[in-house]
Amino acid sequence: MTIEKKSVASGLVLAFLGSIAFSGKAIIVKLAYRYGVDAVTLIMYRMLFALPIFAVMAWWASRGKPPLTRKDWLGVLGLGVTGYYLASFLDFAGLAYISASLERLILYLNPTLVVLLGWVLYGRGIRWAQAAGMLVSYCGVVLVFGHEANLQGANAAWGTLLVFLSAVSYAIYLVYSGEMVQRLGALRLVGLATTVACLCCLLQFVVLRPLSAAVVAPEVIWLSVLNATLCTAAPVLMVMMAIERVGAGMTAQTGMVGPLSTILMGVWILGEPFTVWVAAGTVLVVAGIFTFTRMARRA
DSSP: OOHHHHHHHHHHHHHHHHHHHHHHHHHHHHHHHTTTOOHHHHHHHHHHHHHHHHHHHHHHHHTTSOOOOHHHHHHHHHHIIIIIIIHHHHHHHHTTTSOHHHHHHHHTTHHHHHHHHHHHHHOOOOOHHHHHHHHHHHHHHHHHHHHHHHHHTHHHHHHHHHHHHHHHHHHHHHHHHHHHHHHHOHHHHHHHHHHHHHHHHHHHHHHHSOGGGGOOOHHHHHHHHHHHIIIIIHHHHHHHHHHHHHHHHHHHHHTTHHHHHHHHHIIIIIOOOOOHHHHHHHHHHHHHHHHHHHHHHHO
């Protein structure tokens, strides 16, 4: 096998494993909720254990680089709050009300939200095939949501709204991060922005909860460690390494395994029901996003 083929193969493996690791986050959060912890405390522990990893990442990527300007720091703060702190907290909060499967399908709509924001903010056009792919994918989410709403009522609507707002928040980060990625580099920006988000989550806990709320079941601690390492830091690095080897387009296509792995783990680990509605909704979402991303690359 040539060096180029080895690079492509390793890139696909990294993208595959990174997508599965990312999707495992929802499973771990749902498991932790079984021990009576709330979203504010749970995300505090996740970010507490992730903070050293991202701080080292930021330091490593900043070596030999010029210091950040005041404008750069303001940009890092803004992106850290919207892209990681707010998006993560809303996602954790929403998972208290909906299944891991529905959560992953909603977050999978993120590329469509980026394009919609580009249309609203910058007047960028949307091709008819892209619009068709978006329509199909949103119909899939509505299908799964309708099934859960019949079972859980208003809780499903509230949880869906929170997770959708999480996806919007992260889409805002992606729209506004392009210029800073070019200037600072992806690894440096991710390290700095996630460090800001970690500090925001710690401050949120101090402001909203008494210190006694930090006393949780040992299982919550170990699940948070797993979430911070295997489902947060590791997939960030794996996906970035995959993009270097096979490009963003192929990495995104490989990432389509994410919703499927979340559903399988939800059924296997959490005992979530796998119904014809979930299956049909997943097929629509994956097919719609596949069409959407192919047309986006052609455009």
